[in-house]
Amino acid sequence: MASMLSQQEDFVFVNISRPDEIKAASTQRTIRRWVMRDIGRSRRTQRKPQTWTLSLTPSIHPSTALISSANPARIPASIDPCNATFYPTQLDDRGLQLMHFMTSDKDYVFRPFRSVWFSMALTDPSATFVALANAAMFLDQRLRAQEFSYETSSECLAYYGRCVQQVRGRLGNVKESLGEGVITAILGLICHDLYVGMCDRWNTHFQGLERIIRLRGGYDGLGVNVALFAFWLDIVGSVAVDTPPRMPKPPGLAGYLGTEPPDALKPAIRSLLDDISIRHGSFCDVPVALNHAILEARR
Known part of the structure; x- marks a missing residue:
């Protein structure tokens, strides 16, 4: 029978008198216990995963990033x-x-x-x-x-x-x-x-x-x-x-709108709006506004 004669921190010594004693149950149990010692210890004491805290800092201060309609x-x-x-x-x-x-x-x-x-x-x-x-x-x-x-x-x-x-x-x-x-x-x-x-x-x-x-x-x-x-x-x-x-x-409405756009109104509608504008001066800019709206919708 094999017996364990001495044990140190990193080694276990097993003495056997015949080669076939290496297969003995007690010997195999001693070997497996020692080999699995570190593996079992690592399983019982799992390492905590490392974590990092990230934050994003805007390169522009919000107070300076607010945009005015003038720009x-x-x-x-x-x-x-x-x-x-x-x-x-x-x-x-x-x-x-x-x-x-x-x-x-x-x-x-x-x-x-x-x-x-x-x-x-x-x-x-x-x-x-x-x-x-x-x-x-x-x-x-x-x-x-x-x-x-x-x-x-x-x-x-x-x-x-x-x-x-x-x-x-x-x-x-x-x-x-x-x-x-x-x-x-x-x-x-x-x-x-x-x-x-x-x-x-x-x-x-x-x-x-x-x-x-x-x-x-x-x-x-x-x-x-x-x-x-x-x-x-x-x-x-x-x-x-x-x-x-x-x-x-x-003021300067024509300058805001840029160059005069092409006429997108159908002739019948243009004629009707022109008649209304002649009778009611406050509607004189309606044809211009509708023309720009039609051109904008077609883009």
Whole structure:
């Protein structure tokens, strides 16, 4: 029989008197126990995995990254919806998800003036919320194509209400009430109201916008896109409710639009609009606006 004579820290010595004793059960058990010692120890004491904490620091401070409508070129044409650098207010995960939807939605749905509106909405926190209201509404339309109803689109209405609440509070501040940020947010509300057919809300918001522009003494100091949107939404809304436009024409309108575009209106429509313009001078710019809208839609 084999017997273990001595044991050191790293070795076990086994003495045998005959070669076949190496196969004895006690000898094999001693060998296996010693060989498996380190393996069993490693299994019982698993190493904790190493972890590292990573963080991303924007190269541009958010306060310097906010873009004014006077310099819209600094906003990328296709924004990264997860790049919070370009948001004037902090968004939660759902807000970022809606922004991502709006930017990816352009691949298969045409929405006029989308990039222009984003360049304006990302300059003001209240305007950002009406942009989120639009995104929530469009997403709801996609998910509930057959059952969608604006009145039950709770997320859209929540963002819309948040924008209205902020604008109402800012109108109580003398400095903020005439600022470009508030005007931009109101324009967003007006555009939303026209889209969903809420003419009463459109009229209320437009009355407020008209008063702000009048107290400012016109469009002086506002970005080009802000003035053009105010003028354009006035025309669109007036056509919808069959009332004369109320907003003054932006100074240098021809310069904003660039060279005179080709006439895209059909002769019969052109003749009808010309007759209306002759009888009602306030409609003289309607043919120009419709012509630009048609050309924009064809791009």
